[in-house]
Amino acid sequence: MAAKLAYIFFSMILVNNYVLVKFLGICPFLGVSKKLNSAFGMSCAVIFVMTLATAVTWPMQQLLNLFDIGYLQTIVFILIIAVLVQLVEVIMKKYMPPLHQALGVYLPLITTNCAVLGVTILNIDNGYTFVESIVCALGAGFGFMLAMVMFSGVRKRLEDAKPPKCFEGLPITLVSAAITSISFMGFGGIIENIFNIA
């Protein structure tokens, strides 16, 4: 049990990294990764919302299945996430002002982040149990953070580089993302061997 959870957690971070391997949440990855501080703040908010959203949508799916209306999944999940994010922001503002100051600006941006909706849907698709889903969401969030923080370092170097004129800006960022992504391909197979899961 513990081995399976650890396997899910680490494979979400390294092998199935949401940003670099599964292409979920590319917009914030390219948009917010310029500064280390904002990259870190955004990732914290994503981890928080992902875990919370999974904790709410997983029981919700069981409820939908109970009434045999599983096809409403997409609508219900996106509305839950939208409401949840708003709710968290209001509560945070009232009771945890310092936390709100740190994460508040990133929260609205997360509502339409495909990584959050993606993790909730993939958890259901993979048939994970409740605990596995939570661990998977946490792993996905930390994977997002790893990619963001690493890439903000790469971008810092990019600022001093002088690419050809037409590559300046986004194109060179995308090309360096490709190289970062190649480095993550090296992790394939490692996790399975560590935890002895075929």
Next chain:
Amino acid sequence: MSAQQNKISVLTNGIIKENPVLRLVLGTCPTLAVTTAAFNGLGMGVAATFVLVCSNMVISALRKIIPDKVRLPAYITVIATFVTIVQMLVKAYAQDLYSALGVFLPLIVVNCIILGRAEMFASKNNVLDSALDGLGMGIGFTFTLLLMSAIREILGAGSLFGVTIIPESIDRISIMTTPPGGFLTFGVLMALVIFVETKLGQKKKRAIGCEGCPSAGVCQSKGECK
């Protein structure tokens, strides 16, 4: 006559002048993820176009009824409805495509192109214009996906739409069909577009975010995500 020309310019706007992927930099996630084979790119493009046209029409028809404060949840609900319809249709009639697109089919809901067009165009224009705008943007999106996926499939698998076109004796660049290849193709393609733009003297400033970001309304376009 001028009214007719206007309609045509609304339609063609999305194809080149405001190409959603290469010029507005919207909808990057599906662009990178599903373009491993030309068929998947085309399928994704058509599915998104359908949702885009339908949601644009409905949102435009309801634009005077939806209160400003709850417009985003209302838009999302409309879009999610059409995405569910597409999901069911694809699952029923194109099982292969359904498994190839995987989670990216329901994720059309959060595709910035669709919410962005609802916010920027459909909420301000009449039903016919919105439908044309949706169609134009959809064609622009489909065209870009098809281009990307054709490049990746030809280089990575030596085939196009599953038909082998490069002789077996030539080695494949298999990295093109893997995730890094997606980033690489997108980056080089965008550099190419910028190169042509500079030659034509109409360079467009690219920025991820506020221009099409549906959340821009929430953060008052202060660019807090930058």
